[in-house]
Amino acid sequence: MAPLPDFEALRKTDWTPFDAPSLVGKSLRFVSGDPQGKRFRLRYFRDGKNDLVALAWFGEETEGPPGHAHGGSMAAVLDEVLGLAAWAAGHPIVVGNLNIHFRKLLPLESVAQVDTEVVSVKGRKVLVRGRLTDGKEGLYAEADCLCIRIL
Numbered sequence: 262m263a264p265l266p267d268f269e270a271l272r273k274t275d276w277t278p279f280d281a282p283s284l285v286g287k288s289l290r291f292v293s294g295d296p297q298g299k300r301f302r303l304r305y306f307r308d309g310k311n312d313l314v315a316l317a318w319f320g321e322e323t324e325g326p327p328g329h330a331h332g333g334s335m336a337a338v339l340d341e342v343l344g345l346a347a348w349a350a351g352h353p354i355v356v357g358n359l360n361i362h363f364r365k366l367l368p369l370e371s372v373a374q375v376d377t378e379v380v381s382v383k384g385r386k387v388l389v390r391g392r393l394t395d396g397k398e399g400l401y402a403e404a405d406c407l408c409i410r411i412l
């Protein structure tokens with residue numbers, strides 16, 4: 262039995278909980294759909310700037326390199342969180358391109374933070390930038406996510 266992730270240790274006081282299913286329905290089952298699961302557990306918030314932020318626990322079943330998260334698991338989290346950040350900013354999209362730099366191994370059974378920012382909107386193209394960190398200086402991955410409006 263995995264220890265419970267300590268979301269409260271990373272949650273900032275000016276974050277407010279964000280209800281993803283009330284915005285996009287319950288289709289996000291692959292990453293955030295099992296809040297008690299052994300793979301991922303996610304909590305969504307809006308930060309003090311109203312940007313979407315997520316706390317993501319990477320369970321033992323996300324393992325890639327021994328003791329650390331698989332790059333695909335980080336990509337899955339970034340895909341969902343950055344895509345959802347565009348929805349949360351009012352843009353109904355799918356992800357067209359996701360470009361990730363993996364910077365540091367992410368230890369299993371730790372909670373990471375995903376900060377997002379919508380950096381540009383040009384026609385149907387919405388560019389969202391994201392950083393997956395340990396909540397302090399530790400940068401695990403950073404990504405640019407090109408989202409395309411579908412509605």
Ligand SMILES: CCCCCCCCCCCCCCCC(=O)SCCNC(=O)CCNC(=O)[C@H](O)C(C)(C)COP(=O)(O)OP(=O)(O)OC[C@H]1O[C@@H](n2cnc3c(N)ncnc32)[C@H](O)[C@@H]1OP(=O)(O)O
Pocket residue numbers: 285286288289340341342344345348354355356357358384385386407409411
């Ligand atoms: C009915 C739905 C209800 C949904 C209700 C709940 C949804 C809940 C979501 C929750 C939040 C998301 C979280 C998960 C996010 C995913 O994981 S989404 C799944 C992964 N993504 C996909 O499967 C997308 C598959 N691809 C596609 O559907 C189509 O290729 C796209 C992306 C819609 C684009 O096709 P298109 O509509 O024909 O667009 P197109 O005219 O080719 O291009 C439009 C513009 O975008 C550019 N562009 C398009 N694709 C690319 C690309 N890959 N690279 C660079 N530029 C591109 C084009 O160059 C063009 O630029 P301009 O000429 O305007 O300057």
